[in-house]
Amino acid sequence: MAAVEKRVRLNADPDFWPGKDHAPMTGVDVREDCVKIFWADGRVGHFHPLWLRDNCLSPSCYHPEAWEKIQDLLAVDPEDRPASAVLGADGELEIHWASDGHVSRFPGPWLRRNCYDDWALEERRPHRVLWDAAIAGERPEVDFTAVMQTRDGLRDWIYKLRTYGFCIVTDAPKRSGVVTAAARRIGFLRETHFGTDYSVESKPNPENVAYTAIELKTHNDLSNCEAPPGIQFLHCIEFEATGGESILVDGFAASEKLRGMDPDAFDLLAQTPVVARFHDYDWDIRHRAPTIAVDHNGVVQELRVNRQLEAPLDIPNEKVKPFIKAKQALVRMLRAPEQEYRFKLRPGEIMSFHNRRVLHGRAAFDPNSGRRKLEGCYVDCDQAWSRLRVLERAE
Ligand SMILES: [Fe+2]
Numbered sequence: 106m107a108a109v110e111k112r113v114r115l116n117a118d119p120d121f122w123p124g125k126d127h128a129p130m131t132g133v134d135v136r137e138d139c140v141k142i143f144w145a146d147g148r149v150g151h152f153h154p155l156w157l158r159d160n161c162l163s164p165s166c167y168h169p170e171a172w173e174k175i176q177d178l179l180a181v182d183p184e185d186r187p188a189s190a191v192l193g194a195d196g197e198l199e200i201h202w203a204s205d206g207h208v209s210r211f212p213g214p215w216l217r218r219n220c221y222d223d224w225a226l227e228e229r230r231p232h233r234v235l236w237d238a239a240i241a242g243e244r245p246e247v248d249f250t251a252v253m254q255t256r257d258g259l260r261d262w263i264y265k266l267r268t269y270g271f272c273i274v275t276d277a278p279k280r281s282g283v284v285t286a287a288a289r290r291i292g293f294l295r296e297t298h299f300g301t302d303y304s305v306e307s308k309p310n311p312e313n314v315a316y317t318a319i320e321l322k323t324h325n326d327l328s329n330c331e332a333p334p335g336i337q338f339l340h341c342i343e344f345e346a347t348g349g350e351s352i353l354v355d356g357f358a359a360s361e362k363l364r365g366m367d368p369d370a371f372d373l374l375a376q377t378p379v380v381a382r383f384h385d386y387d388w389d390i391r392h393r394a395p396t397i398a399v400d401h402n403g404v405v406q407e408l409r410v411n412r413q414l415e416a417p418l419d420i421p422n423e424k425v426k427p428f429i430k431a432k433q434a435l436v437r438m439l440r441a442p443e444q445e446y447r448f449k450l451r452p453g454e455i456m457s458f459h460n461r462r463v464l465h466g467r468a469a470f471d472p473n474s475g476r477r478k479l480e481g482c483y484v485d486c487d488q489a490w491s492r493l494r495v496l497e498r499a500e
Contacts, residue, residue, distance in 0.1 A: 118172045119498050120219075121212045130213040133198060135190045142198065142216055150220040157200060158185050160219070161209040234268050235358035237444050244446070245269045249277040249455070252290060259290055260496040262457070263489050266336060271353055271458035277340060279452045284340035284480045287455060292488025295334045297327060298388050302482040305339070318346075323354050323439055323466035326483075328409035329381035331392050335486030337460040341450040345475025351450045352466040353458060356408040359438040360397050366438075370431035375399050377428055380416035381409060391416065396432060407461035410439065439464060450479075459486065 128146035135141075140157060142150040159181050161167065166176035188203040198211040217225075245265035251258025252274060265272040277283050285302050288294060294301045327333045339351075364371040374396040382391040398407045418425060438444065447468070450456055458465060460483070470477060 117170070118215075120172075121215050122498075123214045124218075127214060128217070129196055130192055130198065130216070133190050133192055135187055137186075140187065140190055140198075140200075142213075142220075144213070144217065148217075148220075148224065149222075150216060150225065151222055152216070152220070154186050155181070155183055156221075157187075157209060157211070158182070158202060161207070162211060162215065163207070163209055166209075232268050233357070235361060236269060236355050236446075237358055238442065238446055240269070240355075240446050241448065244448075245272040246275055247272055249274050249287070249453075252287060256496060260493065263291060263493040263496070266457060266459060266489060267493060270355055270357070270462040271456070273450075274455035274457060275453070277453050277455050279342050281342065281480060284338050284455055285482050287340075288336075288338045288482050288484050291336065291492050292484045295483040295485050297330070297334065297483065298383070298390065302480060305479040305481060306477060318349075318470050318472040320469040321467040322412065323352050323445070323464035324411040324413070325356070325408055325464055326411070326460050327383070327414075328394075328411040329383045329390050329392055329414045332485070333407075333409065334460050334483035336457060336484045336489050337465070337481065338455055338457045338483070339450070339465075339479050339481045340455045341452050341479055343476045343478040344450065344452050346470045346472060346477045347474040348468055349449075349470030349477060350447050350468040351456060352468065353446045353456070354439050354444050354464045354466075355462065356410070356439065356464050357405050357462050359435070359441075359444050360405045360408065362444075363435050363438050367431075367434050369427075370434045371397065373424075373427055373431040374435060377420060377424065379418060379420065379428075381411065381414040382416040383414055396435065408464065409461075410436065410464060461486075 126146075128144040128148070130142055131145050132143035133140065134143075135154075138153060140152045140154055142152065144150070159176075159178075160174075161176060166174070168175045182204050185202050185204040187200045188206075190198065190200045193199045193210070196213055198209075198213070198216065200209045200211075201207075202209070218229075245268075247258060247262040247265065252262050262272055262274065274287060277287065281304075285294060325333060326337060360371065363374075375398070376395060378393045378395050380391055380393045382389070384390070394409055396409055397405060398409075400406050418428065420428060456465075
Protein backbone atom coordinates (compact mmCIF):
# COMPACT_ATOMS: atom_id res chain seq x y z
CA MET A 106 0.00 0.00 0.00
CA ALA A 107 1.34 3.41 -0.92
CA ALA A 108 2.42 5.62 1.97
CA VAL A 109 -0.08 8.33 1.06
CA GLU A 110 -3.05 5.93 1.15
CA LYS A 111 -1.88 4.65 4.50
CA ARG A 112 -1.84 8.14 5.97
CA VAL A 113 -5.39 8.80 4.86
CA ARG A 114 -6.58 5.47 6.23
CA LEU A 115 -4.98 5.79 9.65
CA ASN A 116 -5.14 9.46 10.46
CA ALA A 117 -3.36 12.57 9.26
CA ASP A 118 -1.40 12.72 12.53
CA PRO A 119 2.24 11.92 11.63
CA ASP A 120 2.60 9.96 14.87
CA PHE A 121 0.42 7.35 13.13
CA TRP A 122 2.66 7.03 10.08
CA PRO A 123 5.21 4.26 9.79
CA GLY A 124 8.73 5.61 10.34
CA LYS A 125 11.89 4.87 8.37
CA ASP A 126 12.72 1.72 10.37
CA HIS A 127 9.12 0.66 10.85
CA ALA A 128 8.71 -2.79 12.42
CA PRO A 129 5.12 -4.11 12.29
CA MET A 130 3.43 -5.60 15.33
CA THR A 131 3.43 -9.39 15.28
CA GLY A 132 1.50 -10.32 18.40
CA VAL A 133 -0.42 -9.26 21.49
CA ASP A 134 -0.74 -10.90 24.88
CA VAL A 135 -3.22 -9.64 27.48
CA ARG A 136 -2.55 -10.10 31.18
CA GLU A 137 -4.26 -8.67 34.25
CA ASP A 138 -2.29 -5.42 34.41
CA CYS A 139 -0.38 -5.52 31.18
CA VAL A 140 -0.97 -5.65 27.45
CA LYS A 141 2.19 -7.00 25.85
CA ILE A 142 2.95 -6.00 22.27
CA PHE A 143 5.49 -7.87 20.14
CA TRP A 144 7.20 -6.18 17.23
CA ALA A 145 8.88 -7.83 14.25
CA ASP A 146 12.32 -6.53 15.32
CA GLY A 147 12.11 -8.51 18.57
CA ARG A 148 11.12 -5.62 20.84
CA VAL A 149 8.38 -6.13 23.41
CA GLY A 150 6.31 -3.29 24.85
CA HIS A 151 4.38 -3.42 28.14
CA PHE A 152 1.30 -1.20 28.28
CA HIS A 153 -0.97 -0.85 31.29
CA PRO A 154 -4.63 -1.33 30.25
CA LEU A 155 -5.53 1.95 31.97
CA TRP A 156 -2.78 3.71 29.98
CA LEU A 157 -4.38 2.42 26.78
CA ARG A 158 -7.87 3.51 27.82
CA ASP A 159 -6.49 6.89 28.91
CA ASN A 160 -4.83 7.31 25.49
CA CYS A 161 -7.71 5.99 23.38
CA LEU A 162 -7.39 7.23 19.80
CA SER A 163 -11.02 6.85 18.75
CA PRO A 164 -12.53 10.04 17.25
CA SER A 165 -14.58 10.63 20.41
CA CYS A 166 -11.43 10.52 22.58
CA TYR A 167 -8.77 12.00 20.28
CA HIS A 168 -9.71 14.66 17.74
CA PRO A 169 -8.60 13.36 14.34
CA GLU A 170 -8.04 16.83 12.87
CA ALA A 171 -6.82 18.77 15.90
CA TRP A 172 -4.55 15.84 16.93
CA GLU A 173 -5.43 16.51 20.55
CA LYS A 174 -6.97 14.54 23.38
CA ILE A 175 -10.65 15.37 23.89
CA GLN A 176 -11.60 12.56 26.25
CA ASP A 177 -12.46 13.94 29.69
CA LEU A 178 -10.09 12.61 32.34
CA LEU A 179 -12.98 11.97 34.70
CA ALA A 180 -14.67 9.78 32.07
CA VAL A 181 -11.82 7.27 32.37
CA ASP A 182 -12.78 4.34 34.56
CA PRO A 183 -9.59 3.30 36.43
CA GLU A 184 -11.00 -0.24 36.80
CA ASP A 185 -11.74 -0.74 33.10
CA ARG A 186 -10.07 -3.68 31.38
CA PRO A 187 -10.00 -5.13 27.88
CA ALA A 188 -12.74 -7.66 27.14
CA SER A 189 -10.63 -8.53 24.11
CA ALA A 190 -7.41 -7.28 22.51
CA VAL A 191 -6.40 -8.52 19.08
CA LEU A 192 -4.26 -7.47 16.14
CA GLY A 193 -6.71 -6.56 13.40
CA ALA A 194 -6.28 -7.48 9.76
CA ASP A 195 -5.14 -3.90 9.12
CA GLY A 196 -2.22 -4.33 11.54
CA GLU A 197 -3.74 -2.25 14.33
CA LEU A 198 -4.25 -3.25 17.96
CA GLU A 199 -8.00 -3.41 18.53
CA ILE A 200 -9.36 -3.39 22.07
CA HIS A 201 -12.97 -3.84 23.15
CA TRP A 202 -13.46 -2.47 26.65
CA ALA A 203 -15.36 -4.40 29.31
CA SER A 204 -17.06 -1.47 31.07
CA ASP A 205 -18.94 0.09 28.14
CA GLY A 206 -18.09 -1.78 24.94
CA HIS A 207 -16.03 1.18 23.69
CA VAL A 208 -13.55 0.23 20.94
CA SER A 209 -9.98 1.57 20.73
CA ARG A 210 -7.66 1.07 17.76
CA PHE A 211 -3.95 1.73 18.04
CA PRO A 212 -1.66 1.79 14.99
CA GLY A 213 1.65 0.00 15.57
CA PRO A 214 3.82 3.06 14.78
CA TRP A 215 1.90 5.13 17.33
CA LEU A 216 2.37 2.47 20.04
CA ARG A 217 6.06 2.19 19.20
CA ARG A 218 6.56 5.98 19.37
CA ASN A 219 4.85 6.15 22.74
CA CYS A 220 6.08 2.91 24.30
CA TYR A 221 7.43 3.67 27.77
CA ASP A 222 9.53 0.61 28.55
CA ASP A 223 13.11 1.53 29.54
CA TRP A 224 14.52 0.33 26.19
CA ALA A 225 12.01 2.52 24.34
CA LEU A 226 12.77 5.63 26.39
CA GLU A 227 16.47 4.99 25.75
CA GLU A 228 15.81 4.48 22.03
CA ARG A 229 14.13 7.89 21.83
CA ARG A 230 16.59 9.83 24.03
CA PRO A 231 18.38 12.41 21.88
CA HIS A 232 22.01 11.56 21.22
CA ARG A 233 24.25 13.89 23.23
CA VAL A 234 28.02 14.08 22.73
CA LEU A 235 29.99 15.72 25.54
CA TRP A 236 33.22 17.33 24.38
CA ASP A 237 36.38 19.10 25.49
CA ALA A 238 39.24 21.01 23.83
CA ALA A 239 39.82 18.12 21.40
CA ILE A 240 36.66 19.19 19.54
CA ALA A 241 38.93 21.71 17.76
CA GLY A 242 39.96 18.99 15.32
CA GLU A 243 36.41 18.05 14.34
CA ARG A 244 34.17 20.93 15.23
CA PRO A 245 30.56 20.72 14.04
CA GLU A 246 29.96 22.95 11.03
CA VAL A 247 27.30 23.57 8.41
CA ASP A 248 27.31 25.66 5.25
CA PHE A 249 25.20 28.82 5.25
CA THR A 250 23.67 28.23 1.80
CA ALA A 251 22.72 24.65 2.72
CA VAL A 252 21.06 25.89 5.90
CA MET A 253 19.11 28.60 4.13
CA GLN A 254 18.08 26.67 1.03
CA THR A 255 17.77 23.00 1.93
CA ARG A 256 15.80 20.88 4.33
CA ASP A 257 18.79 18.58 4.88
CA GLY A 258 21.09 21.50 5.69
CA LEU A 259 18.66 22.92 8.23
CA ARG A 260 18.12 19.50 9.80
CA ASP A 261 21.89 18.93 9.99
CA TRP A 262 22.37 22.31 11.71
CA ILE A 263 19.78 21.72 14.43
CA TYR A 264 20.85 18.10 14.91
CA LYS A 265 24.42 19.26 15.57
CA LEU A 266 23.17 21.97 17.93
CA ARG A 267 21.24 19.38 19.91
CA THR A 268 24.02 16.79 19.88
CA TYR A 269 27.09 18.96 20.54
CA GLY A 270 25.45 22.08 21.94
CA PHE A 271 27.13 24.21 19.25
CA CYS A 272 27.69 24.47 15.52
CA ILE A 273 29.54 26.97 13.34
CA VAL A 274 27.74 28.16 10.22
CA THR A 275 30.34 28.93 7.55
CA ASP A 276 30.37 31.16 4.43
CA ALA A 277 27.56 33.49 5.47
CA PRO A 278 27.34 36.94 3.85
CA LYS A 279 29.25 39.55 5.87
CA ARG A 280 26.41 41.99 6.34
CA SER A 281 23.92 43.14 8.90
CA GLY A 282 20.61 41.26 9.20
CA VAL A 283 21.94 37.89 8.09
CA VAL A 284 21.96 36.38 11.57
CA THR A 285 18.27 37.00 12.18
CA ALA A 286 17.36 35.54 8.78
CA ALA A 287 19.33 32.39 9.61
CA ALA A 288 17.90 32.13 13.13
CA ARG A 289 14.36 32.51 11.76
CA ARG A 290 14.92 29.32 9.72
CA ILE A 291 14.84 27.59 13.12
CA GLY A 292 12.06 29.51 14.85
CA PHE A 293 10.73 32.74 16.32
CA LEU A 294 13.31 35.13 17.68
CA ARG A 295 13.35 35.40 21.45
CA GLU A 296 12.93 38.98 22.54
CA THR A 297 14.84 40.14 25.61
CA HIS A 298 15.65 43.48 27.16
CA PHE A 299 18.40 43.71 24.51
CA GLY A 300 15.62 43.64 21.87
CA THR A 301 15.18 40.89 19.29
CA ASP A 302 18.74 41.27 18.02
CA TYR A 303 21.80 43.16 19.07
CA SER A 304 25.25 44.08 17.90
CA VAL A 305 28.44 43.56 19.85
CA GLU A 306 31.23 46.01 19.09
CA SER A 307 33.67 48.06 21.08
CA LYS A 308 32.29 51.52 21.68
CA PRO A 309 32.86 54.42 24.08
CA ASN A 310 30.93 54.69 27.38
CA PRO A 311 29.81 51.07 27.50
CA GLU A 312 26.74 50.22 29.61
CA ASN A 313 27.57 46.50 29.52
CA VAL A 314 30.97 44.83 29.66
CA ALA A 315 30.13 42.93 26.44
CA TYR A 316 30.58 46.23 24.58
CA THR A 317 34.16 46.74 25.80
CA ALA A 318 37.40 45.17 24.59
CA ILE A 319 38.26 43.50 27.87
CA GLU A 320 38.29 39.76 28.36
CA LEU A 321 34.86 38.16 28.85
CA LYS A 322 35.02 35.07 31.01
CA THR A 323 32.92 32.16 29.83
CA HIS A 324 29.30 32.50 30.93
CA ASN A 325 25.68 31.69 30.15
CA ASP A 326 23.68 34.67 28.91
CA LEU A 327 20.74 36.00 30.90
CA SER A 328 21.03 33.61 33.84
CA ASN A 329 18.76 36.10 35.64
CA CYS A 330 15.78 35.14 33.46
CA GLU A 331 13.11 32.63 34.39
CA ALA A 332 14.07 30.80 31.19
CA PRO A 333 17.45 31.98 29.87
CA PRO A 334 17.44 32.00 26.03
CA GLY A 335 18.01 28.61 24.42
CA ILE A 336 19.98 28.92 21.20
CA GLN A 337 22.27 31.92 20.81
CA PHE A 338 23.62 33.11 17.47
CA LEU A 339 26.65 35.38 17.01
CA HIS A 340 27.51 36.41 13.49
CA CYS A 341 30.96 37.82 12.80
CA ILE A 342 30.65 40.63 10.25
CA GLU A 343 34.02 42.33 10.68
CA PHE A 344 37.08 41.27 12.61
CA GLU A 345 40.35 43.03 11.93
CA ALA A 346 41.38 43.53 15.55
CA THR A 347 44.14 41.47 17.11
CA GLY A 348 43.17 39.11 19.94
CA GLY A 349 39.52 38.57 20.78
CA GLU A 350 39.45 34.78 20.27
CA SER A 351 36.12 33.17 21.04
CA ILE A 352 35.89 30.56 23.77
CA LEU A 353 33.28 27.83 24.02
CA VAL A 354 33.11 25.27 26.79
CA ASP A 355 30.71 22.36 27.21
CA GLY A 356 29.08 23.04 30.58
CA PHE A 357 27.52 19.56 30.65
CA ALA A 358 30.94 17.90 30.21
CA ALA A 359 32.54 20.11 32.88
CA SER A 360 29.65 19.46 35.30
CA GLU A 361 29.96 15.72 34.82
CA LYS A 362 33.69 15.94 35.52
CA LEU A 363 32.96 17.92 38.66
CA ARG A 364 30.39 15.31 39.73
CA GLY A 365 33.06 12.62 39.35
CA MET A 366 35.77 14.51 41.22
CA ASP A 367 33.77 16.37 43.86
CA PRO A 368 30.22 15.00 44.19
CA ASP A 369 29.48 17.13 47.26
CA ALA A 370 30.26 20.31 45.33
CA PHE A 371 28.08 19.13 42.44
CA ASP A 372 25.18 18.31 44.77
CA LEU A 373 25.42 21.66 46.53
CA LEU A 374 25.29 23.51 43.21
CA ALA A 375 22.37 21.37 42.06
CA GLN A 376 20.42 21.77 45.29
CA THR A 377 20.98 25.41 46.27
CA PRO A 378 18.80 27.92 44.41
CA VAL A 379 20.46 31.33 44.26
CA VAL A 380 19.32 34.64 42.77
CA ALA A 381 20.68 36.11 39.55
CA ARG A 382 19.77 39.68 38.76
CA PHE A 383 20.06 42.28 36.01
CA HIS A 384 19.18 45.84 36.91
CA ASP A 385 19.49 49.24 35.35
CA TYR A 386 17.25 52.34 35.33
CA ASP A 387 14.48 50.52 33.48
CA TRP A 388 14.79 46.94 34.65
CA ASP A 389 15.22 44.76 37.70
CA ILE A 390 14.93 41.20 36.40
CA ARG A 391 15.59 38.44 38.95
CA HIS A 392 15.23 34.72 39.12
CA ARG A 393 16.15 32.13 41.73
CA ALA A 394 17.43 28.79 40.46
CA PRO A 395 20.21 26.27 41.12
CA THR A 396 23.55 26.77 39.33
CA ILE A 397 23.30 23.27 37.84
CA ALA A 398 19.81 21.99 37.01
CA VAL A 399 19.36 18.22 36.81
CA ASP A 400 16.27 16.24 35.78
CA HIS A 401 14.64 13.53 37.89
CA ASN A 402 17.21 11.03 36.55
CA GLY A 403 20.08 13.28 37.66
CA VAL A 404 21.00 14.20 34.06
CA VAL A 405 22.32 17.77 33.77
CA GLN A 406 19.84 19.96 31.90
CA GLU A 407 21.21 23.49 32.22
CA LEU A 408 23.78 25.74 33.85
CA ARG A 409 23.49 29.28 35.15
CA VAL A 410 26.99 30.69 35.43
CA ASN A 411 27.37 34.43 34.99
CA ARG A 412 29.45 36.33 37.51
CA GLN A 413 28.12 39.75 36.46
CA LEU A 414 24.55 38.72 37.16
CA GLU A 415 25.11 37.11 40.56
CA ALA A 416 22.96 38.77 43.25
CA PRO A 417 24.34 38.79 46.81
CA LEU A 418 23.83 35.36 48.33
CA ASP A 419 20.88 34.97 50.67
CA ILE A 420 21.49 31.39 51.80
CA PRO A 421 22.05 30.22 55.41
CA ASN A 422 25.39 31.36 56.84
CA GLU A 423 26.71 27.83 57.24
CA LYS A 424 26.26 27.26 53.50
CA VAL A 425 28.07 30.41 52.33
CA LYS A 426 31.58 29.02 52.44
CA PRO A 427 30.83 25.55 51.03
CA PHE A 428 28.69 27.11 48.30
CA ILE A 429 31.34 29.58 47.17
CA LYS A 430 34.00 26.86 47.24
CA ALA A 431 31.73 24.57 45.19
CA LYS A 432 31.10 27.33 42.65
CA GLN A 433 34.83 27.97 42.45
CA ALA A 434 35.40 24.27 41.77
CA LEU A 435 32.89 24.39 38.91
CA VAL A 436 34.35 27.58 37.43
CA ARG A 437 37.89 26.18 37.73
CA MET A 438 36.71 23.15 35.75
CA LEU A 439 34.99 25.32 33.15
CA ARG A 440 38.16 27.36 32.66
CA ALA A 441 40.54 24.39 32.47
CA PRO A 442 42.44 24.67 29.16
CA GLU A 443 41.65 21.02 28.39
CA GLN A 444 37.92 21.87 28.49
CA GLU A 445 37.94 25.06 26.42
CA TYR A 446 37.63 25.32 22.65
CA ARG A 447 39.39 28.57 21.65
CA PHE A 448 39.25 29.84 18.11
CA LYS A 449 39.10 33.00 16.10
CA LEU A 450 35.63 33.53 14.72
CA ARG A 451 36.12 34.73 11.16
CA PRO A 452 34.01 37.21 9.23
CA GLY A 453 31.23 35.25 7.53
CA GLU A 454 30.92 32.72 10.34
CA ILE A 455 27.95 32.37 12.67
CA MET A 456 28.66 30.79 16.02
CA SER A 457 25.45 29.09 17.22
CA PHE A 458 25.21 27.35 20.57
CA HIS A 459 22.84 26.11 23.27
CA ASN A 460 23.22 28.93 25.77
CA ARG A 461 22.15 26.90 28.80
CA ARG A 462 24.64 24.14 27.99
CA VAL A 463 27.66 25.70 26.27
CA LEU A 464 29.24 28.71 27.94
CA HIS A 465 30.80 31.37 25.76
CA GLY A 466 33.48 33.95 26.31
CA ARG A 467 35.99 36.12 24.49
CA ALA A 468 39.64 36.91 25.00
CA ALA A 469 40.63 40.59 25.29
CA PHE A 470 41.40 42.44 22.09
CA ASP A 471 42.96 45.73 21.10
CA PRO A 472 40.18 47.96 19.77
CA ASN A 473 42.76 50.28 18.19
CA SER A 474 44.15 47.47 16.01
CA GLY A 475 41.04 47.23 13.80
CA ARG A 476 37.29 46.96 13.70
CA ARG A 477 35.27 44.18 15.22
CA LYS A 478 31.54 43.79 14.73
CA LEU A 479 29.22 40.96 15.65
CA GLU A 480 25.45 40.66 15.51
CA GLY A 481 23.47 38.26 17.63
CA CYS A 482 20.02 37.00 18.54
CA TYR A 483 18.33 34.11 20.32
CA VAL A 484 15.75 31.41 19.55
CA ASP A 485 14.35 29.21 22.32
CA CYS A 486 15.15 25.50 22.41
CA ASP A 487 11.55 24.34 22.16
CA GLN A 488 11.38 26.10 18.77
CA ALA A 489 14.62 24.46 17.62
CA TRP A 490 13.78 20.94 18.76
CA SER A 491 10.28 21.25 17.28
CA ARG A 492 11.76 22.21 13.91
CA LEU A 493 14.13 19.25 14.08
CA ARG A 494 11.34 16.79 14.91
CA VAL A 495 9.26 18.01 11.99
CA LEU A 496 12.25 17.79 9.64
CA GLU A 497 12.96 14.26 10.85
CA ARG A 498 9.46 12.98 10.07
CA ALA A 499 9.32 10.36 7.36
CA GLU A 500 8.50 12.02 4.03
FE1 LIG B 1 27.33 36.66 26.44
